Amino acid sequence: METMRKPFQGVLNIVRFNWHFYVFAFALVLGLFFVAQYFAPPLRTVLIGVGILATASTLISLLASFYVYDLAGLYNFTWLDQQNATNTVVNINAGFDETSTLLKAKFKQAELIVLDFYDPSKHTEISIKRARKAYPPFPGTQQVETGNLQLPDDSVDKIFVILSAHEIRDESERLTFFKALKRAIKPAGQIYIIEHLRDVPNFLAYNIGFFHFHAKSSWLKTFREAGLNLKQELKHTPFISNFILDKNGNTL
Incomplete structure (x- = not known):
């Protein structure tokens, strides 16, 4: 429910x-x-x-x-394409998970795998530690590393990384993470990266706090170097971007 x-x-x-x-x-x-x-x-x-x-x-x-x-309805997921059959959904967080319950309700017939790449030695923000204490993990959440998601190759229909990928501050680690996403997704699957950007609207809203986000050019560089294709970018308000990715060269 x-x-x-x-x-x-x-x-x-x-x-x-x-x-x-x-x-x-x-x-x-x-x-x-x-x-x-x-x-x-x-x-x-x-x-x-x-x-x-x-x-x-x-x-x-x-x-x-x-x-x-x-x-603004960010968590309603009304923008999701429900036409394709979905057997396996993966939701990846960085220690704070508000969305797995919502995705489970959205994909009632699918297997939902929840992964948490939080590493206290790398992700040292006190806000994440407080969030982890306040919100227990979704039942069955698996602890993983950014470079080892423990997912079989070509096994997942949809992967969601919602407001968490920016916590991977190191550029090389972030690239390794996205290469792992590419390996896991099926040839006709989609990856959804939902993030704030380091841009003018977020500067006006959050002042110097926008430095915590990554620039769009940085995301695009990571996608390209990981061998992922940007199929579409959706804007959920001027402050949130949803990058929909697939494997390079595939027609969905």
């Missing part, structure tokens, strides 16, 4: 798992406003202005996240 997402679940999870950032931002703004009263203009005006900008930036990022994760 499908577990419906709760109202505000997306944006509340962001605050929950990154509360240290918001505490710091709140303390910074209060500090600027407090210190500003001891200075005369124009420095007082500058300090107050910086505080207002910091507040606005934080609120904009939260509003953008609410739009992306809670309002």
Whole structure:
């Protein structure tokens, strides 16, 4: 049975798992406003202005996240092509899995394999550790390495990597991961890579936080070097791209 997402679940999870950032931002703004009263203009005006900008930036990022994760239907999967027969679906995460239950409901007759490539020695962000404590893994989740997904060659109809591939920060490791995806997918299968991009819309929404994402050119380079073909790019809002990949040279 499908577990419906709760109202505000997306944006509340962001605050929950990154509360240290918001505490710091709140303390910074209060500090600027407090210190500003001891200075005369124009420095007082500058300090107050910086505080207002910091507040606005934080609120904009939260509003953008609410739009992306809670309002825009990202997790409805209405964009999925249901025409092709699907026997095996793989969902790959980096330690935080919000989508396996939803995919299981979408592909009721398919075998769902859930893989987790989280490695605490490489993926050191405190937000992931908090998310893992808050959300237990999907039943049967298998722990794997990015270069060894433990999947037979040409065995999978659809592979989903939803908002997790960017956690592979090392470029060579990321290429190895995508080569492993290519080996696992069937000749007529599809790979779905859903990510924020390091681009103007995400900069406007998340400020310097957009550096956590990869540029589109970087993704395209990885796809090409892994021998994968970009069949289509869908935009889920200006902030999210869905790259649909297949094996080079195959007509689906």
